[in-house]
Amino acid sequence: MQLTNESLDNIKKGIEEEGAKRILLQVPEGLKMQAQKVAKELEKDGLKVFVSADPCYGACDIRDHEAKLLKCDLLVHIGHTNFGLETDIPVLYEEYRLEANPTPILEEHMDLLNKERIGLATTLQYLDSLEPIKKLLEDKGKKVFLGQPQLAKYPGQVLGCDFSGAKSIENDVDLFLFIGTGMFHSSEFANQTEKPVLYLDLESKTIRALEKERLQRIRFAQIEKAKECQNFGIFVSTKPGQFFLERAEKAKQLLEEKGKNAWIIVTNEISPEKLLGMNIDCIVNCACPRIREDHEAFKKTIINADDVDRI
Numbered sequence: 001m002q003l004t005n006e007s008l009d010n011i012k013k014g015i016e017e018e019g020a021k022r023i024l025l026q027v028p029e030g031l032k033m034q035a036q037k038v039a040k041e042l043e044k045d046g047l048k049v050f051v052s053a054d055p056c057y058g059a060c061d062i063r064d065h066e067a068k069l070l071k072c073d074l075l076v077h078i079g080h081t082n083f084g085l086e087t088d089i090p091v092l093y094e095e096y097r098l099e100a101n102p103t104p105i106l107e108e109h110m111d112l113l114n115k116e117r118i119g120l121a122t123t124l125q126y127l128d129s130l131e132p133i134k135k136l137l138e139d140k141g142k143k144v145f146l147g148q149p150q151l152a153k154y155p156g157q158v159l160g161c162d163f164s165g166a167k168s169i170e171n172d173v174d175l176f177l178f179i180g181t182g183m184f185h186s187s188e189f190a191n192q193t194e195k196p197v198l199y200l201d202l203e204s205k206t207i208r209a210l211e212k213e214r215l216q217r218i219r220f221a222q223i224e225k226a227k228e229c230q231n232f233g234i235f236v237s238t239k240p241g242q243f244f245l246e247r248a249e250k251a252k253q254l255l256e257e258k259g260k261n262a263w264i265i266v267t268n269e270i271s272p273e274k275l276l277g278m279n280i281d282c283i284v285n286c287a288c289p290r291i292r293e294d295h296e297a298f299k300k301t302i303i304n305a306d307d308v309d310r311i
Contacts, residue, residue, distance in 0.1 A: 003034045003078070007094055008041060011076055014092040015047065020074035022048045024067040028056050028079040031096070035078070055269070057288060058159065060241025064088045081124055081153040083162070085240050098125045100202050102179055103132050109207040110140065112198055115174035119145045121158050121166050121189060122179040126202065129179055130156045133200075145169040160185060160290055163192040170195060178210075184290050187215050222292070223310050225301040229281035232262040234305075235270050237287035244305070248286040251308045255284075258311060272298050284308060 015023065023042060027035040032053075039049040050070050052063050059080040064087040067075040075089060079096040106113075118137055120130050134144045146156035147165030158165060166176060166189065175196040178186050181203045190197040190210040197210045226232075232255050236248045248264050255262040262284075267274050270291055275283075275298070282301040285291045292302050303311075 003031065003038065003096070007078075007096070008038060011038065011078075011092065011094050012042070012045065014094070015042070015045075015074060015076070018074050018090055018092065020047070020072075020090075022050075022070065022072040022074070024050045024052055024063065024070055024072045024075045026052045026056050026063050026075060026077045028096075031078060038076075038078075057239075057290075058241070059083050059085065059093070060161070060288070061239045062087055062091060062241070064091065064240070079124075081157075083151040083153070083159070083241070087240070095124060097128050100126055100129045100179075102126075102129045102200055102202060103136050105200055105202075105205050105207060106133060106136055109200075112207055112209070113137070113140075113142070113175070113177065115196075116141075117143045117145065117173045117175075119147065119166060119169050119173035119176040119195075120156050120179070121147070121163075121176060122156060123159075123185055124152075124154075124157055126179050127154055127157060129202075133177070133179065145172050158185060158189060160188060160288060163189055166193055177207075184293055186210060187293070188289055191215055191219070219292075219307075222301055222303050223307050226282045226303050226307070227311050229301055230261055231279050231281045232260055232284055233275070233278060233280035233282070234262055234264045234284040235286060235291075236264055236266050237270060238266060238268045239287070242287040244286045247305045248284075251284050251286065251305045254308050255311070260311075275300065 025035045035051045039051055042049045062085055064075055068088045075091045077091050078094045082093045137144050147169040148155050149162050149165035151162035152159050170193055177198050178189050179200045180186055186199045190212045198207055199210050200207045234248045234251050236245055252262045252264055284305055286305045292304050
């Protein structure tokens, strides 16, 4: 993963416009070496630059508190789009896009796209792939739709916690084509819609149907296990975009009404190590939806807060 000269120029321009002198750089895991290079470039302009080493999971995970402790007047967040978080200091968002050529994959598997009305969706990194896919499908006589999300910035863009764009066009399409890598966003996407979902995997260069029934079985199996649990740890993250205390308090009330023991546990990052020494049978996740996918790593039953009323 590399930042382009254009991105560096954008960052320098944004810093100049803010009149900032002390900067905290925050980047995703794959760009940490690039952050070192960016820091050196900015220091040439006489700026004081710090690099955050903490994992960065998205624009929900802004390290403005640390930036304030460092007396920074600007946080430069690379890799995600702004979705409106209130922050202690100004934040400059520099998007990160990856080059991808999905059209050969699509042409090879056109027989799978046997419906007329198709919705497209992807994450920020692959947004530039939507236009060539849209053109190819329209050239094949398809009607193509891109939904406008509520939190995410661009038509067709999804976040791990925002699939509103897809929901906005669900009644207009026969199926969705999701473009990406890995399974988190694609599986969450499939869980959020009643329509069939095809997954164009840019790593394996394949298109396959997502087995929504299997994904739902995994979710409901966790809910069934939760019914047998007695001690519930309701995890609240202090990350600015994942802080849902009211949701946690409601979950605690519901669980106690069902005769369960429940504790609200507050942490910045939720990990298996945080559970050591605690008598917890089931985790209720009130932070990022991704955590529910990690039930094997936690070796605990995990449900999201929305599933508490199903117990």
